[in-house]
Amino acid sequence: MIENRKKESIMMYGIGYGGFGFFMMFGLFLLLVLVIIGVYFIVHHFTNSNAKEGTRSGDRALEILHERYARGEIDDEEYNQKKSGVAKVIAKT
Numbered sequence: 001m002i003e004n005r006k007k008e009s010i011m012m013y014g015i016g017y018g019g020f021g022f023f024m025m026f027g028l029f030l031l032l033v034l035v036i037i038g039v040y041f042i043v044h045h046f047t048n049s050n051a052k053e054g055t056r057s058g059d060r061a062l063e064i065l066h067e068r069y070a071r072g073e074i075d076d077e078e079y080n081q082k083k084s085g086v087a088k089v090i091a092k093t
Contacts, residue, residue, distance in 0.1 A: 061086045 065086060069079045 061089075 062083070065074075065079065065082055068074050074082070
């Protein structure tokens with residue numbers, strides 16, 4: 001009778017999880033790893049999307065420059081000068 005009470009109190013107060021203590025600890029570790037991976041991908045997504053937008057705007061600037069040159073709005077000298085300026089800006093980003 002006393003043995004049964006000891007076993008019941010051990011189980012009741014959480015000392016002997018019936019062998020599931022390891023699985024609970026493993027589950028919490030797995031959850032922590034998943035949260036860290038999720039945070040990494042969220043940060044990675046936002047930082048890369050900003051970099052891609054900068055590249056796209058640089059490409060768009062070159063397209064506009066080519067269009068203006070094709071229409072004859074700017075001459076060779078101005079075209080080459082602005083093209084090198086846009087290339088420098090793209091290289092910085």
